Amino acid sequence: MSRAIQSVIVDMLQERDKPADIAPNDAIFTSGLLDSLAATELIMTLEGEFGLDLADADFDISQLDTISSLEALVGKAA
């Protein structure tokens, strides 16, 4: 079973000693809170655990930037 997407992000923040009290609409990557390596890790998680095809021509990667848009993305795939 896949984890909730919020806990994926919180785990990533905690692993990197970052404050994990993140609001649903806070920018995760464009704010610099997490870096592009973390984004790569998230992409792999989304593909592996959540079954998303991020190579799709219209996959909009900006949806990875907040918990609420991630939830929408994951929900759409389910």
Place this chain on the structure above:
Amino acid sequence: MATNDNIVQSFFETAQAEPDLLAISAGNQEISYGDLAAHAGRLAAHLQPKLTSGRVGILASRSIAAYVGIVGAAWAGATYVPLNMKWPAERLIQLMGDLELDALVIDSNGAKLLTDEVRAAAPSTIISGDPIHPIEGYVDVARLSEPALQAPVPRQGADLAYIVFTSGSTGMPKGVMVSCDSLARYLDESQKWTQLTAADRIAEAHDVTFDLSVHNMFLAWRAGSSLHLMTALDMMAPQAFVRKRAITVWMSVPTIVNNMRRAGSLKPGLFDTLRLSIFCGEPLAMPTVEAWQEAAPQSVIENIYGPTECTVVCMRQRLTQPPLVTRERGILSIGDAYENFDIRICDPSGAQVPTNEIGEIVLGSDQLADGYFNRPDLTDAAFRMVDGRRWYFTGDLGYRDENDKFHHMGRLDNQVKMKGNRIELEEVETHLRRACGTELAVVVAWPVIDGSAQGLVGFSTNMTLSEKEVRAEMAKALPEYMVPGRIEFRAEMPRNINDKIDRKALIAELEGNAQAPSMVTPVAAGQDVTA
């Protein structure tokens, strides 16, 4: 009437003629030429009386605020100096001190870097360039009370347009100073082949600290094109960005294309709106460029070459059928020189070598930069008078073929390109030695794929430290992408015939280990794809 050599004069003229054209789009925020000019004019009125050094820092990138800052600083008659948002506090403090900035323009990400200690080193005038979202604790450009300066302050061609920092072998980055004249010559030459119009929608993939941003913004502003700012996230999977925004002009390092190919997202016909694609900063491997051509069938593809010291770019080669390949490396050639350049291929004594022989690429032009900020020693070493003319010695190796086309063959020194970022390995080594408390420490770029370094590996003889400790210490002084992803400890270093540490032997060791079946190819850490 005397002409104004201010670098935003053409922006001003476009804004006057076509104020409603879209200038910049960033996420869901957009600003027209007219509005950008209005904010810049107001910012300029605020900045102009404060100019002493004449330098205004930009601690902002990939945001409308960054461009309000650049246009406003230039409008006021200042030299704009982008500060890298990836620099750690120690470096920001030191460089802000050296630069004696008169003011700083920030965006919300820049504000986060202004901790108490950094702010103490910053100029007293700090303005948020974001016209829509105020940043707590700072005056923002929309609330400045001075009446706007109606037109850009007149400047001379010899005045400095900008200072852009690039890696320096001394351990600190060096600031390349470019005059208004050099920039104007660059734009005149580049306009001939880019032929931008107001209908063009340009994807801006670069931070303003990278001088390819100079190419995009100033050419766009002459033509009335729009700039579409990509986030670091967009760069990791740019397909939706380009498609949704119907982008017509693309420019990036080839690494982004290779990432897309690996992810399986670079599909034929993907980019049917692109008419011009430009690659730069790294060798452009033929499979890379061919895959892009399939994905963007309507697009002309240009490979461009140029160090920051020549003002952005000085050579280019279009992808033709058949392509002009640098056969030894399987990459597209760097082609022809800009018309305002003389190119020499020289041996170590500075004498020219015959056709088809490899030597150092040496550039002569009135487009060259003025030199390095506060470093006349480094300037004199790289910019030399030969035969009554000033030449820039690039440190790049190359040759001229029998058809007068140029080919790039690598570096003379230890400069590497990592995802388009220029890195002097000596700069990283200076900090590795400091962190390890030993002179016996070196850094190599590894692995190198398609001519682009994927990561850095440090080697140290100080066996008492851990990798984590060394990396943490280095991260205090270096941006994250320059901190080696891996540190190896050795009781002894291999030596070459001159008794120097043998980098090649260390790389061979890494290659050998990687080929052993039990080893997984290491993921290079500490880098960023934002190039």
